[in-house]
Amino acid sequence: MDVLDEKTLSELAARVRAYPYPREMVVDVLRAIQERRGWVSDEGVELAAQLLRISPLEVEEVATFYDKIYRRPVGRKVIHLCDSVCCFSRGGEDILKHLEKRLQITLGQTTPDGMFTLLPTCCLGACGQAPAMSVNLRLYGHLTPEAVDRILEEERREVSP
Amino acid sequence: MSREVPRVLFANRRPGLTASLAEFERGGGYRGLRRAVAELSPAEVRRLVADSGLRGRGGAGFPTGVKWSFFPHDAPPDKYLVANCDEMEPGTYKDGELILADPHQLVEGLIVSAYALGANRATVFIRYDYERAACALERALAEAREAGYLGEHILGSDFSLEIHVHRSAGRYILGEETALLNGLEGRRPNPRLRPPFPAQKGLFGRPTNVQNVETLACVPHIVAHGPQWFRGLARTPEGAGTKLFGLSGHLERTECFELPIGTPLREIVEEWGGGVWRGRRFKACLPGGASTPFLDARALDVPMDFTALEKAGSRLGTAGVTVFDDRTCMLRVTHNLISFFARESCGFCTPCREGLPMVRECLARLEAGRGTLDDVDWLKEQVPRINLSFCALAQGAMGPLSSLLALFGDEVLDHVGRGRCPLGEG
Amino acid sequence: MPTLTIDGRTVSVPEGKTILEAAEAAGVRVPHFCWHRALGALGACRLCAVTVLDGPQKGVRMACLTPVQEGMRVSTLDESSWNMRRSVIEWLMANHPHDCPVCDEGGECQLQDMTVAGNHAVRRQRGRKRTFHNQDLGPFIEHEMNRCIACYRCVRTYRDYCGGDDFGVLGSRDRVYFGRFRPGRLLSPFSGNLVDVCPTGTLTDKTSRFRARPWDLEEASSVCPHCALGCAVIPGGRYRELLRVRADPRPQPNDGFLCDRGRFGYGYANRADRPRQARLEGRPGTLAEAVAALRERVEGIARQHGPEAVLLLGSARATVEANALLSLWARRLGAADPVFDLAARRDGAARIFARAAPALRATLADVRQADLTLVCGADPLAEGPLLALALRQAARRGAAVRVIDPRPVPLVCEAERLPLAPTLVPEALRFLAGGNGAGLSQEVLQPLAETKRLFDAARRPVVIGSAEGLGPDGVRALLALVAGASRPDRDAKAALLLPGPSSFACARLASAVPNAQDLRRRLGGGKIRAVVALEVDPLAEAPPAVTGVIEKAELFAALDYLPTATVGRANLFLPSAGPYEQDGAFCDFAGRLRAFARVLRPGTPILHTGKGNHPPRTFSPDVPGGDAAPAWEILAEILGISGGLSGARAEIEKAFSFLQGLAGLRADARDERVLPGGEPPAPPGAPAGPEPAGLRLLLSDPFVGWEPLSAHAAVLEVLRPEDAVYLNPAELARLGLAPGARARVEAQELSEIRVARAADLPPGLAWVVRRRGSALSRLPAGEVFACRVAREEGA
Ligand SMILES: Cc1cc2nc3c(=O)[nH]c(=O)nc-3n(C[C@H](O)[C@H](O)[C@H](O)COP(=O)(O)O)c2cc1C
Numbered sequence A: 001m002d003v004l005d006e007k008t009l010s011e012l013a014a015r016v017r018a019y020p021y022p023r024e025m026v027v028d029v030l031r032a033i034q035e036r037r038g039w040v041s042d043e044g045v046e047l048a049a050q051l052l053r054i055s056p057l058e059v060e061e062v063a064t065f066y067d068k069i070y071r072r073p074v075g076r077k078v079i080h081l082c083d084s085v086c087c088f089s090r091g092g093e094d095i096l097k098h099l100e101k102r103l104q105i106t107l108g109q110t111t112p113d114g115m116f117t118l119l120p121t122c123c124l125g126a127c128g129q130a131p132a133m134s135v136n137l138r139l140y141g142h143l144t145p146e147a148v149d150r151i152l153e154e155e156r157r158e159v160s161p
Numbered sequence B: 001m002s003r004e005v006p007r008v009l010f011a012n013r014r015p016g017l018t019a020s021l022a023e024f025e026r027g028g029g030y031r032g033l034r035r036a037v038a039e040l041s042p043a044e045v046r047r048l049v050a051d052s053g054l055r056g057r058g059g060a061g062f063p064t065g066v067k068w069s070f071f072p073h074d075a076p077p078d079k080y081l082v083a084n085c086d087e088m089e090p091g092t093y094k095d096g097e098l099i100l101a102d103p104h105q106l107v108e109g110l111i112v113s114a115y116a117l118g119a120n121r122a123t124v125f126i127r128y129d130y131e132r133a134a135c136a137l138e139r140a141l142a143e144a145r146e147a148g149y150l151g152e153h154i155l156g157s158d159f160s161l162e163i164h165v166h167r168s169a170g171r172y173i174l175g176e177e178t179a180l181l182n183g184l185e186g187r188r189p190n191p192r193l194r195p196p197f198p199a200q201k202g203l204f205g206r207p208t209n210v211q212n213v214e215t216l217a218c219v220p221h222i223v224a225h226g227p228q229w230f231r232g233l234a235r236t237p238e239g240a241g242t243k244l245f246g247l248s249g250h251l252e253r254t255e256c257f258e259l260p261i262g263t264p265l266r267e268i269v270e271e272w273g274g275g276v277w278r279g280r281r282f283k284a285c286l287p288g289g290a291s292t293p294f295l296d297a298r299a300l301d302v303p304m305d306f307t308a309l310e311k312a313g314s315r316l317g318t319a320g321v322t323v324f325d326d327r328t329c330m331l332r333v334t335h336n337l338i339s340f341f342a343r344e345s346c347g348f349c350t351p352c353r354e355g356l357p358m359v360r361e362c363l364a365r366l367e368a369g370r371g372t373l374d375d376v377d378w379l380k381e382q383v384p385r386i387n388l389s390f391c392a393l394a395q396g397a398m399g400p401l402s403s404l405l406a407l408f409g410d411e412v413l414d415h416v417g418r419g420r421c422p423l424g425e426g
Numbered sequence C: 001m002p003t004l005t006i007d008g009r010t011v012s013v014p015e016g017k018t019i020l021e022a023a024e025a026a027g028v029r030v031p032h033f034c035w036h037r038a039l040g041a042l043g044a045c046r047l048c049a050v051t052v053l054d055g056p057q058k059g060v061r062m063a064c065l066t067p068v069q070e071g072m073r074v075s076t077l078d079e080s081s082w083n084m085r086r087s088v089i090e091w092l093m094a095n096h097p098h099d100c101p102v103c104d105e106g107g108e109c110q111l112q113d114m115t116v117a118g119n120h121a122v123r124r125q126r127g128r129k130r131t132f133h134n135q136d137l138g139p140f141i142e143h144e145m146n147r148c149i150a151c152y153r154c155v156r157t158y159r160d161y162c163g164g165d166d167f168g169v170l171g172s173r174d175r176v177y178f179g180r181f182r183p184g185r186l187l188s189p190f191s192g193n194l195v196d197v198c199p200t201g202t203l204t205d206k207t208s209r210f211r212a213r214p215w216d217l218e219e220a221s222s223v224c225p226h227c228a229l230g231c232a233v234i235p236g237g238r239y240r241e242l243l244r245v246r247a248d249p250r251p252q253p254n255d256g257f258l259c260d261r262g263r264f265g266y267g268y269a270n271r272a273d274r275p276r277q278a279r280l281e282g283r284p285g286t287l288a289e290a291v292a293a294l295r296e297r298v299e300g301i302a303r304q305h306g307p308e309a310v311l312l313l314g315s316a317r318a319t320v321e322a323n324a325l326l327s328l329w330a331r332r333l334g335a336a337d338p339v340f341d342l343a344a345r346r347d348g349a350a351r352i353f354a355r356a357a358p359a360l361r362a363t364l365a366d367v368r369q370a371d372l373t374l375v376c377g378a379d380p381l382a383e384g385p386l387l388a389l390a391l392r393q394a395a396r397r398g399a400a401v402r403v404i405d406p407r408p409v410p411l412v413c414e415a416e417r418l419p420l421a422p423t424l425v426p427e428a429l430r431f432l433a434g435g436n437g438a439g440l441s442q443e444v445l446q447p448l449a450e451t452k453r454l455f456d457a458a459r460r461p462v463v464i465g466s467a468e469g470l471g472p473d474g475v476r477a478l479l480a481l482v483a484g485a486s487r488p489d490r491d492a493k494a495a496l497l498l499p500g501p502s503s504f505a506c507a508r509l510a511s512a513v514p515n516a517q518d519l520r521r522r523l524g525g526g527k528i529r530a531v532v533a534l535e536v537d538p539l540a541e542a543p544p545a546v547t548g549v550i551e552k553a554e555l556f557a558a559l560d561y562l563p564t565a566t567v568g569r570a571n572l573f574l575p576s577a578g579p580y581e582q583d584g585a586f587c588d589f590a591g592r593l594r595a596f597a598r599v600l601r602p603g604t605p606i607l608h609t610g611k612g613n614h615p616p617r618t619f620s621p622d623v624p625g626g627d628a629a630p631a632w633e634i635l636a637e638i639l640g641i642s643g644g645l646s647g648a649r650a651e652i653e654k655a656f657s658f659l660q661g662l663a664g665l666r667a668d669a670r671d672e673r674v675l676p677g678g679e680p681p682a683p684p685g686a687p688a689g690p691e692p693a694g695l696r697l698l699l700s701d702p703f704v705g706w707e708p709l710s711a712h713a714a715v716l717e718v719l720r721p722e723d724a725v726y727l728n729p730a731e732l733a734r735l736g737l738a739p740g741a742r743a744r745v746e747a748q749e750l751s752e753i754r755v756a757r758a759a760d761l762p763p764g765l766a767w768v769v770r771r772r773g774s775a776l777s778r779l780p781a782g783e784v785f786a787c788r789v790a791r792e793e794g795a
C-alpha cells in the first residue's frame, strides 16, 4: 500500500529540503497523506517521520493532537456536525438525530458501505448559518432535515454517480 | 439596513463573492501600502498605529501600538509576522468572512504591518475548515505578487516580504498565540511559558508578532486616512475604528456586520439582528464569543466597546454576539460551552485538563435534575481555581460559568429544587 | 540578592530565583509535581500555588514560575492558595485508581503524600474513572497509564535531559498518553531514569516488580560500581536479594540521573550460579580455611622460591581498601607491586593521569557546565555513560561538542566529528596545544585549526579522553593541553575515562613507572608460581601469553563474587562480597575517594534457598551462602590487621599518604576526598612502535557486554551488541564481504567469526566491539593490531 504517490512524495521531499526546519511541515505532510488515503495509518506516520527526519513518535505526538488528522480508518466522506453553542442553540441536536437515523450510525461510526463517517466538531466558523456541518472540506449551513437528505444524496452521488 | 454606517473593511463585500485585486484597488486598496513605503518610515507607521487607538481584534483587546513598541524591529532577520486566523471560538466567524469577501484587506494589512515592524517573513495561520478562504487568500497573494505588492523590492522600495499560508488541522488552542507558534514549528501545540514573549523569542526562537486578521486589516486604512479618522469611526470617545460583529443564536438575521465600535448592544440585536427570533424576548447573550461572560437584558444598552463591556462585567472579545431567547435554559447553554472548552483543552495543565471535565459532569447532573446544593457550592469554588490555569483557554471557560452563577443563580438552584429543568423540555 | 519572607522565615536568594527555590532554601516545602530540580519549571501541574501577600503581583501565584522580589512576603498557609492546592489534588485524584496496595509506587508516591497533605479524603466526584491501555515498554520499565497525573516529568527527562526520541506524549485534552509510537523497548540507554522522576506508579522498575514494598527494602547510600564515574546510588534489597538501584536525588555528582547499566545491572549479585562457597583444590571448604590456606601457601612459595614467584593481581572493581591491602601484602612479602591492570597501555595512561594536579581533573559537574567539550579517543556511552549525559547538558546550554576519533562514537547530543586514525589522536592534541601538527594531513589540519580556535576562545573547556583510547602518549598530550590553557580567567580541564570504580586509586597505588615490560619479563622468566586474582578475571581479559603462565601456576587463587572463567579454573577460591554487600570506598575518575555503605549482607537470596517460599522450613544458625566476606576483610585477616574497616583504613592511611582521609569518609553524607597529585610521571619508555601495515584491528567496549558486573546481569542481555566486525564500505567490498556476511577475524593468534557490517570508518581499519567470553576480546581495547579479515564459507 503506497501511502503517497511518487509525485506528491517528491514534491514534499523537495520542500523538506528547502526548509531550514523540516519539522514545520509535519501537518502539511500528514494532510497530504490523508488526502490520498483518507486517513493516516501507522505506515503514514512512519513515512512522514522518514521524510521529515524525525522519529515516528515525534510525528505521532502531533498527529494525535489534531482532531482533523484521522489516525483511524474513516469512510470516504467525513461528516463533521458542529455541536458548539450557536448550532446547538438552533437545532443542532435535531440534525444529529436526523443524521443518525438516516445513516443508521451514531457519532464516531462509519456506515457499513464505507461511505460516511459521522463525527462531531467544535464551531466551524459558520455560526451565522447555524446549524452547520462539513462534509470533507465542504461547508453546509442552515441545515434542516430536508437539506441534510439532499446533501447526503449529492455527496453520495459524487462518489458513485 | 437601518442606519448609514461607515464601511471600511467590508467596503468591497458583495454577497457570495470574493473581491478581486482590481475591485480592491478601485476601492482605494493598496493606497496605505503605497503611502507607507513611499512616504513613511517604519517608525512613522508604528506611530500612526499607536495614535489610532487600535486594539487587538483577536479577543484580548490589547492596544496594538503598545504591542508593536515591544517588538525588536531593529533585530537582525529573521523576524516574523503571523496572522492568526484560527478563529475557532464558538460564535466567531468574522475573520473568515473578511478573507472570503476581500482577501486583499489581509494581504495589505500584513505587508504594511511587516514594513512597520521590520519583519521579513509573514505567515497566515488558517484553520482547517476555512479551506475556501485559504484558497481565496492564496489567489490574492498570487495577484499581489504579480502586481509587485509582494516579493522582492515591494513597489520598488528596499522592503521585501514573503507571505506563506499554513493550513492547520483543527484545534481551538492553536488560536492562543504561543500554541500557534508551536503548531507552526511542527511541535505539539501546547502554549508556551512566558517570558520569553514571542516578540523576544517566537517562531524558531526569532522575534515574532502574532496579530489577529482583522487587526492587521485595519492598519492600511489607518495609514491611508490617519489616526484621527480612525478614532472618529467609533461611537464612543475612548473607542476607535469599526468592528466586525458576527451575529448568531436566536436572532432573525445572523450575519456579520461591520459597525462602529461602541454601537449599543440593543441596536445590534434589534436593528442589525432583526430582533430576537420567533418574536421571543431577549434573555441573554455572549457579547464577544464563547469565552466572554453572559450579559442579561439589563445590559442591552451597553455600547459595544472594550471598556464599556468590561464595566458591564463582560468583554468585547471577538465581538461574536450570540443571543439567547427567553426559552433558553442557561444551565444547558453553559453545559454546552463548558463541553466545548473541556474538549478543546490541550491537556497541558491540571485545572483545564481535569477540572473542566469535572465541571462538565457537575453541570450535566444539575441539568438533569440530579444535582445537589453541594454541587452548586462546588461549582462556585471552581471558578477562582480554574482561573489559575496555564493559559487563557480555561480562564475563558470560567467567563460563562461565573456569569451563569452570578446572573442566573436562581435558575440553577431551581434545577436542584425541582429536580428537573424549570424551563421544561427546551 | 533579594530578601523575602516565606511563612515568616526570611531568606535571601540570588536574583532570578523563583519563590519555590527560595522556599527550598528557607526550608519551607512548597508542594509540586511538574517542577524538578534538574528539569526546572514547567507550570503544568499548578500545585505549587502560594499566596503573595506583599509584592508586585499580589494573590495566588505559582511558586515555580514567580521570580522573587525584594521585600516580598509569601505565605504557603494562606487559605486561598491552600484551597487551590486542595483542588489540584481533587482534580488529579478524580481519575486516579484507588488501588495503592497493588501499586509499586505505594509508600514512596508523591501523589499519595500530596493527597494526604491536601486532606483529600472524600471523593466528591461520581461516575467512572478514565482508563487507558498500557504499553509494553520492554524489560526495564512497567507502564500503568491509569496512574498518570500528566506532570510531564517523564517526557522532559527522556527527551530533553536524556536525548531519547522514542517516548513522548500522545493525544490531548483529558486523554494525554505518555508512551511510545508502538509498544516496545525504550531505546535510550538512560531509560531507567523514568522510574525515578515519575512521581506516581505509572512508570516503575519492572526488574523488581511486586517484589517488595518500599518500606521493606534495605537501602543505603552507595556508589555505582559499573564504571569509574562514581555515580551516587541508593540500592535496595530484601531477603538477601538485591532488588533495585535508584539514583541519589542529590545534585552531585550525577545530577540525580543514572544509566541503565548502573541501574539495571545489579542482577550479578543474585545469580543462582554465583560462587558462594570457598574451594580448596576442588574441595569445598569454609572461608576461614581458604584464608588460612591462601596466606600459608603464598608465604610458603615466597619463602621457598623468592618473592618474584608471587604475582598479585589487583582490580579496578575491588574496593580501594582491598587494593591498598593487596599492595601492603606485596610490600610485606617483598614482592613487586600488584599488577592492577593487565592492559599495559591503558595502565600506563592511568598512572600518568592519576598524578595530574587535582585542579586539572574534570568532574561530571565540570562537564555539564563546560562551554566547549572535546571527546578524543573515548566512547563515553560505553566507558562512562553518565559522562555522555553530562555532555548533553553542556550541549543544551550551548556548548559545542567535538569528537576526534576513528569510530562513529555514539552520543546523545549533536556533535561535530573529525575522524582520525587512532595513532594520530595524540598528535592532534599536541596541535591544539600549539604544536605544528607534524604527521597530520591537510584535510585534518583544517578542521583541527577551527577546533583550536574554539578551544582558545572557550572559558570552561573540558577535554575528554579514555585511558585505553589515548594511551600514555595521548594522556601526556591531553594534560599538557589543559595545563597550558588554564589561566586565571579560564578553567581548562581534562577527564580521563578509566575502566572501573577503583581504577584511579589503583593507578595511584602502582608506581609511577608503568611496569608493562617488567611484567612481560616476569611472565617470560618462568618464575611465577603463585597467582592471586583479586576480583579480576585475567582469563577473559588477557591474551594467551599472559593466561598461559597464570593457568600453569602452582597456586592460582581467586577472590570473587562473579562466576568468571578465572574462578572456574582457580585451585583456591575465596568467595568475596559484592560492592553493595560491604562498607568500603571507591575512587572516581577525577580522583575523589567516595565511601559507600552496606545495603545487604551477602547470602543466598531466599528466592533461591526457599524457591521463593518464606519463611524457611529448615532452621540453621548460619545464613545460607553467607560465608562471603569483603575482600578487604579477607586481606586484613591475612595481614593480621584487626579493628574491622576502621582498623584496615588506619593501616592504609599509614602506608599510603595519598590516601589520607579515607578513614573519615561518611557514606550517607556523600563525603569525598580528592587525591592529591603526585610526582610527574617519568618520560615514556620506548615510544609506541610504528603502526602496523595493512588492515589494522581496533577493539573497543560496548555499553553492555564487557563491563564485568553488568555482563553478568541477565536482564541486560538485550542490550548486548551484535558480534560484528565493522569496516568501511570500500574495505568490505575489497574483502569481498557483503554486509551481513560471516567473516573470520584473526589477530595476535586469536580468531573468531563475526558478522561483517559497514560503518563510517577510516580506510584500513577493522573495528570490533568486545564481548566478555569472546576470543578476540582478550586483546586490549584502544591499541591497533595487524589483522586479517576473510569471508568465512559455510553456514
Ligand atoms: C484559547 C485561545 C484562543 C484564541 N484564538 C484566537 C483566534 O482564533 N484568533 C485570534 O486572532 N486570536 C486568538 N486568541 C488570542 C491570541 O492569543 C492573540 O492574543 C491574538 O492573536 C493577538 O492578536 P490581536 O492583538 O490582534 O488581537 C486566542 C487566545 C486564546 C487564549
Ligand code: SF4
Residues within 6 Å of the ligand: B173, B191, B344, B345, B346, B347, B348, B349, B350, B352, B353, B389, B390, B391, B392, B393, B394, B395
Ligand atoms: S488552560 Fe492549560 S490545559 Fe487548557 S489549553 Fe491552556 S494550557 Fe492547555
Ligand code: SF4
Residues within 6 Å of the ligand: C147, C148, C149, C150, C151, C152, C153, C154, C155, C178, C197, C198, C199, C200, C202, C203
Ligand atoms: S508518566 Fe509519571 S512522570 Fe510521566 S506524566 Fe505521568 S505521572 Fe508524570
Ligand code: FES
Residues within 6 Å of the ligand: A082, A083, A084, A085, A086, A087, A088, A122, A123, A124, A125, A126, A127, A128, A130, A132, B090, B091, B092
Ligand atoms: S457554533 Fe456551529 S459553526 Fe460556530
Ligand code: FES
Residues within 6 Å of the ligand: C031, C032, C033, C034, C035, C042, C043, C044, C045, C046, C047, C048, C062, C063, C064, C065
Ligand atoms: S510545580 Fe509549579 S506548576 Fe507544577
